[in-house]
Amino acid sequence: MAFHSNEYQIRLNSDRAVYLPQFPSGFHTDERFCLSVFQKSCCGTAVNVPLKEVCKDLPSESAHTSHAAIHATENHIDSGVKAIYTDRSKTDEGTGSAYCILENYGIIASWQGKLDRSNSVFQAEILAIRMAIETVSSLHRPIKIWTDSLSNLMAILNPKSHHSIVREIQTLLLFHEHIHLRWLKAHVGYLGNEYADQLAKEAIKGDPFLLPKPLSYLKAEIKSAALSIWQDNWDNGETGRSTHDIVPKVSNEPVGWNREEIMFVIGHGPFPSCLLRFNLRTHDNCSCGEKGDSIHYATKCPFTLSWHFQTPTVSLKLLWLKNILTNNLSRTRLRLLMRFICDENNLIVEDNN
Numbered sequence: 001m002a003f004h005s006n007e008y009q010i011r012l013n014s015d016r017a018v019y020l021p022q023f024p025s026g027f028h029t030d031e032r033f034c035l036s037v038f039q040k041s042c043c044g045t046a047v048n049v050p051l052k053e054v055c056k057d058l059p060s061e062s063a064h065t066s067h068a069a070i071h072a073t074e075n076h077i078d079s080g081v082k083a084i085y086t087d088r089s090k091t092d093e094g095t096g097s098a099y100c101i102l103e104n105y106g107i108i109a110s111w112q113g114k115l116d117r118s119n120s121v122f123q124a125e126i127l128a129i130r131m132a133i134e135t136v137s138s139l140h141r142p143i144k145i146w147t148d149s150l151s152n153l154m155a156i157l158n159p160k161s162h163h164s165i166v167r168e169i170q171t172l173l174l175f176h177e178h179i180h181l182r183w184l185k186a187h188v189g190y191l192g193n194e195y196a197d198q199l200a201k202e203a204i205k206g207d208p209f210l211l212p213k214p215l216s217y218l219k220a221e222i223k224s225a226a227l228s229i230w231q232d233n234w235d236n237g238e239t240g241r242s243t244h245d246i247v248p249k250v251s252n253e254p255v256g257w258n259r260e261e262i263m264f265v266i267g268h269g270p271f272p273s274c275l276l277r278f279n280l281r282t283h284d285n286c287s288c289g290e291k292g293d294s295i296h297y298a299t300k301c302p303f304t305l306s307w308h309f310q311t312p313t314v315s316l317k318l319l320w321l322k323n324i325l326t327n328n329l330s331r332t333r334l335r336l337l338m339r340f341i342c343d344e345n346n347l348i349v350e351d352n353n
């Protein structure tokens with residue numbers, strides 16, 4: 001089959017992007033070519049022979065959405081012989097899964113399943129393929145199952161997949177060599193694909209079909225719950241209150257402070273006030289005689305005059321600290337100040353004992 005680079009160019013998703021180095025041209029390429037490269041590089045002996053023909057028999061022309069064009073295109077694919085089409089749909093109301101069996105351009109059988117809105121489109125499509133394979137497994141002549149989901153086909157082609165339904169499909173295909181999976185382009189007017197799409201949309205309004213929620217949904221739920229508990233503990237904790245004032249919201253993203261900045265913000269550094277708390281000094285006085293906490297060194301202490309900031313009022317102390325941490329010049333000065341305190345600690349923090 002000729003390679004129509006312009007006709008089928010699409011942007012690759014992350015699933016396919018890993019195979020990019022093997023493509024001769026840029027970021028855009030043909031899905032069929034992508035799949036054939038995938039098959040050559042990944043398809044082990046565990047996958048059935050018919051799967052290796054997934055790329056064959058693809059319609060060579062995109063159809064228009066008019067009825068005549070749909071008919072002509074379908075006629076071009078298989079001349080009305082029996083074939084199965086699967087599709088899925090997802091809205092706020094739920095996720096729909098469906099397949100239909102077409103013969104002589106008419107639906108002779110179909111199946112619809114409604115899944116929860118938390119179920120993914122991947123799950124819906126893989127379920128439709130699974131149900132379709134089960135339905136035609138008793139036939140004893142070759143039959144094609146058409147899907148427009150490349151990610152599902154890639155999952156089925158992956159001999160290392162851990163997805164339970166994918167594993168079931170792989171096993172079924174091993175024992176039913178007359179079943180052939182095929183990819184076709186979506187939403188270009190292929191009759192069976194349009195029928196299956198319509199059935200999947202209608203399925204959302206039907207009776208629910210129970211399927212375990214996808215791992216991605218569970219991970220997101222667990223992450224959200226964990227963050228909520230963490231936030232609650234952080235809001236109602238007793239320690240780290242000064243840090244809470246600056247970083248009130250918990251997050252998995254690092255705040256981006258370096259070691260010196262963290263020492264300054266949380267007050268855990270070579271300050272007399274901190275050393276006294278850990279019984280490493282007998283007093284919290286700086287050598288200059290005043291209480292030696294982080295603010296003292298940043299604003300008042302004569303030993304650190306070169307790096308002083310303007311003294312904040314009590315009510316604006318939080319804003320003052322935030323401004324320092326969001327200004328690159330201030331952060332540089334703060335880092336130099338902290339390095340001086342660390343290096344010259346014995347000079348500025350005297351211990352009477």
Ligand SMILES: [Zn+2]
Nearest residue numbers: 286288301302
């Ligand atoms: Zn001092």
